[in-house]
Amino acid sequence: MESTTAQQKTVGTDTSDQVRRHRAVALLSKVEQLKGHCMGRTAVHLRISKLSEKGFNLHQARIIATVFETSLSVLEGEIYHLHNQDIVFIGLTRQLKALDAAEGKLASLLQDHDVSLEVLRREEILLRFTLDLYYEQFLSHIRNMAVREQRAYAEGTATVPEGFEERRPLDSKGLAELERLLENADITDLVRQQSACHLTEDLRSKPVFTEYYTSIREVERCLLPGTDLLDNRALFKYLTQILDLRMLVVLRHEASRSSKEMVSININVSTLHSQKFLKFDQEMPIGLRGRLMLELQYDDVFSDYKNFTFARDFVRQQGYRLCIDGIRLDGFSYVDRHQLQVDYVKLLWDDSWPRRFNNSIARELHELVQRNGSEHTILHRCQDEKIIRFGQKFGIQLFQGHYVDGLPRARGR
Template sequence: MMNAPPSGGMPRPNSQESLLLDYVHRLERHRADRRAVHVHLSGLQAQNRREHHTRIAGNTFEQLVKLMQAQVFTLANADLMVIYKAQAQDEVEAAVVKLRFLFSDDPLVIEEQRTRQALFCTWYSLDREYDMLLALAQKMVQEENAKRNAASERKAQEAKFQAQKPKGSPFTPELLARVESSLGQADLANLMRRQAVCAVVGKSPPTPVFHELFISIADLRQTLFPSVNVNSSPWLFQQLTETLDRRVLSMLNKHDDRTLEGDISINLNVSTILSPEFLVFDDNVKAGMRGTIVLELQKVDIFADLGGYLFARDFAHDRGYRICIDGLTYSQLPFVDRERLGADLIKLVWDPSLTEEKDKKTEALRRIGVTRIILCRCDNQAGIEYGHSVGITLFQGRHIESMVQGDPRKRGLRARPRG
């Protein structure tokens, strides 16, 4: 019988791709009178590959399946793979003609007719091309497994995010005023965190390139206002971060632990770079070390005042600092042109979905320049493996921190996990 199209939801051990691979393996000794046709329904326009289209296409071969002349596999991407006995060649060809007629208005079929290229379907004779079909089935299983794993990890991360999502009373202007007053008197040294941005090449241990310095918002909230959801008002939160910027710069100016001698990054607002506090900070930095200090800016802050950003960027570059745009997801990359914005680096947030449509995404990353990308929030080895596969060598995240802590050569480094 024809296998029913797989449904979404939980991972399915017996996916159509797995059943196809198993079937091809069983045909190894019976390949002489077997043939196959791969119908590329995935190449059709979206409106032509809805579920009912896939069902109609599969049913086209139903009579052959009932007569045990063919086996049909409806794949996750909507393609059909039909493996049949050579004696059913005419009937299979007639079914394919029917499918071409069904989708005759689709650009894929029109282009096939115009170019005379086999775009709609690919034919295989198993006595000569068995190994080719076997390799294709194996690739399909690998890709489907990768998609499932990515989807499972995405769901797990979403569940983790929802569980960690701050809860509490709204963040109000009155509360902000009280918090800012408290920040002026509080010792924030215990809330300062350092997290390494490392070069990871091949199987060598991570080598710290610089350390990001930041105030742990989670710890700050727990210390000063545990019952308040600071994310409930983005604009008040922005004001809070500007106050924190000034406190961080003040703390760095007072440090005597050689912090300002370079190899650090600090998160700042655009307005902070143009503030008197930053000028004092700049005066305390040795001129030769400014090139090793990275100023990290948020995309929202940049586009909220693009003119202000361009002025701050030119000032920072003139002084020798480097600019990094922080916290970008892949979907935001088309709207953030690194070169036109004059940024030296970007931080791309690791997400398992980056492994989907990998060729397309890899090309987009290479246009940006993989040597200019830091893959951040790498909480497991999968992020590093993906980064290496596309040429990225700079990484940041909890997993990187654990690798640094586990490397005997690096145990002397002061690196603490993000709060």
């Protein structure tokens, strides 16, 4: 099968019902023709249908598919669209750098959802096959897809891709209902935890503190199914303030369980000004306050710095610790924990860092770590060892993320 540019030849765009019903079957036929002619070819499968598991709605998934397809369009090869919105690309192995760039752009689009390239691959949302080595596996993979496609059409379930449901945006009525439910709900099952750890050179972890946070998708699923809580940013911001108050209860409980471990939650600056936080503070035993850390978002802090400083002075006087979270590349030169009077600063990794890094940014990061201290600078969203090694190169010693969660613990001193 001769390759053409993906932009010139896109398979599966015929609007006739007969062609739509047999997209995977047509792809299977093409793959069967490749037998004995696989040398120098690579295939990629973006499983848009699995993005529902990461909390994306159908509209978002279609945008992701469009962006990825546009990135692939400059490569030599063929793009195939399947009934469930999945994309399969068959191209040339010699274009791997360009393919890596397309996949990197995809990961950058998903970074705010805490979905990295490593996550895409580990959870088999993004699959890659070197066909001269794994042709038979790819053939079996496509054959199974063709069977599922035919079954979906036979059962009349191919209208909406599997796993997706059309969700309504959060409105004021839904927010009021959610507020009522959260007032009385036990949110224990909605709470997740993740430790920020000091890592040894051989990647053994020593927890410094444990962050507790709510899973928004679990809140959706359990309390307001069929609603997209992230769609309306203004209402979502108010929702986070409601969740703040519930998480304070969790914070008090977790701090009371241990006499040593430091625990933290994310919280809005506005919540620290509320009467309910004052009530929480009055009920908190003085001896526990030093082990409670309040994490404030970088954007929240600098959008109203005067309110931040007022709240900061109050909570520090009461004995709480503070962390500035959510610091991206453009915030490196502005963060000084001594001037901000906070205990930790947390940098938010995303997969665009290696591409965007230059001498100027590298110097800013080096100076940030020097200014704030290697034991007080945390690199967050660490999904693989390469990210950790990147941070260590600049002197960072504290890390947080899914990869860190799976590392063995260092032995006690």
